Amino acid sequence: MLDGEPLVRWHWLGDHLGYLADLTADHAVIALVPVLLALLLAVPLGLACARFPRLYQPLAAVFNVVYALPSLAVFVVLIPYTGLATRQTVMVPLTCYALAVLLPTAVDGLRAVPEPVRQAATAMGYGPWRRLAAVELPASVPYLIGGLRVAAVSSISLAAVGALVGRGGLGYLFVDGFQRTFPTPILAGIALVALLALATDLLLVAARRVLAPWERGVAR
Template sequence: MEDEPLVRWRWIGDHLGYLGGLTADHAVIALVPVLIALLIAVPLGLLCARHPRLYQPLAALFNVVYALPALAVFVVLIPYTGLATRATVMVPLTCYALAVLLPATVDGLRAVPESVRQAATALGYGPWHRLAAVELPASVPQLVAGVRVAAVSSISLAAVGALVGRGGLGYLFLDGFQRTFPTPVLAGIALVALLALVADLVLVAAGRLLAPWAGGGAR
């Protein structure tokens, strides 16, 4: 009797549409929270940079949220956001991304040399003009580095959402484990890794475009 192959390539070939749909769903569930977190983190980071006393309590709060087990948070949210809904998974992922992006924003703004700020002021830049034209562009490498970490983490964590009915590629892990069938599990691992790699490469390219002088925060 021949040994069972670890990967059934025919199964993968017969389910390309299914795999593509799960990958697209996974990308939305994982990356939209990062975008939402970025839209919140930038103005919040600006506020914290202007008022340093706000930063430590907010950072501590998001660090506590980041330490909470994802599955436990998903379960707690079910009565409010529903079972098998994107919101149940995306709300915690947004909070996790904020825990990464808020420090990245504040650190990026703090890293702007004081001499650069003084030079901009000497050229007649007001506070908001200096912020938009000098400080924010100078903080782009640090911010892009934070977005890369948040995106890859979110892509990984999103798979856990399958346990509450909405997890994109996480369904492949459940399917494989329940049927003792390794092919979906291996396909899911490969697709999660590929999605994370593609997202990271896109962010590196975006960072180089936005901040060519610093390599876009690639290092």
């Protein structure tokens, strides 16, 4: 830190409000669209794994390996295919990471439906697919949202790394501040990433209350 440079130059923040808002919106898109895509993939894959349990282990292994790869390395590997500084370079790996979190929660959620519930559904004349869609899937919504909370927050954090390959919304503030030894944008970036994560989490908690009303007021 330079001597004489204050930790936060408030007028810089005031001068760049629009810029900061744009970066935040960009960050939200880069981080959260992959989570939504992963959800759209995790539900059918999870249903398939619940119906055909043999699928689950190989699929989980693939996504766990992807999850273990360092994000920066994956971004770099993808550049020849998606181009430098395109959103896809960051969003493709983020989708895989989110899927690595969401697939196990989807499968666990479907499996967590109590056996008597399953048997009652079968005995009432639900076929295997219909039972999954009408009974196990809605009953597993609280699990899915729990998984979404983890996936969304980690995606928001990981997206910042994308700035190193030219994309990454708020991550750009870190690169910029570091290169100019100017702490204000760095601190603003940290605060905005945290705020975005918090807001997303609160939204998901609210979604859970709306989508899983049976859990309200019931001690568990």
